[in-house]
Amino acid sequence: MKEFKDTIQKYLQERAAEDPLFAPKFANSKKNVDECCRYILGEARKRGTAVAMSDVEVFGMAVHYYDEENIKIENVPSGRSVSSTSRKVELTEEEKNAAREAAIKRLAEEQYRSLKKKPAKKKADTNVQQMSLF
Incomplete structure (x- = not known):
């Protein structure tokens, strides 16, 4: 540190x-x-x-x-490792695909959880009909 x-x-x-x-x-x-x-x-x-x-x-x-005058400081637990580098990190195609798949999976899980948390919508008017463009 x-x-x-x-x-x-x-x-x-x-x-x-x-x-x-x-x-x-x-x-x-x-x-x-x-x-x-x-x-x-x-x-x-x-x-x-x-x-x-x-x-x-x-x-x-x-x-x-x-x-900034009024910056909020978050408490950071001791024992954290900190490193910084200017070196550009290159990922292989396999690593990029794995990261992409993990991100998609995480997003899908988050969306699923958020949908489960939302209360069910009340049915408004059941006599509403779909309009046709033709």
């Missing part, structure tokens, strides 16, 4: 040195890098248990934390 924090802090310091509009936001005494890291981890946690994010996305969240 220390390496993650140090990387974020270094990026934000460099950004503040180069960007005169960001510098006062980074100097805000109500904000700090520890809380910024908790914000990023909380946002990642909302996406699931195994999340891959690019460096650009992580740094964007760090800047967003400093840009």
Whole structure:
């Protein structure tokens, strides 16, 4: 976690040195890098248990934390592993198909559950007839 924090802090310091509009936001005494890291981890946690994010996305969240006045910080359980990489990940066709099938299955299950939760609609007027276009 220390390496993650140090990387974020270094990026934000460099950004503040180069960007005169960001510098006062980074100097805000109500904000700090520890809380910024908790914000990023909380946002990642909302996406699931195994999340891959690019460096650009992580740094964007760090800047967003400093840009916004009232950001809600999610608590992140300790012991979480954090890693970030700029390396582009290439999936094989087999992996892509497996991921696609898993996503379709998950979506179908979610839709089925949401349909089961909805209360049955009351029958309105049973004398309604289908109009014909011909």
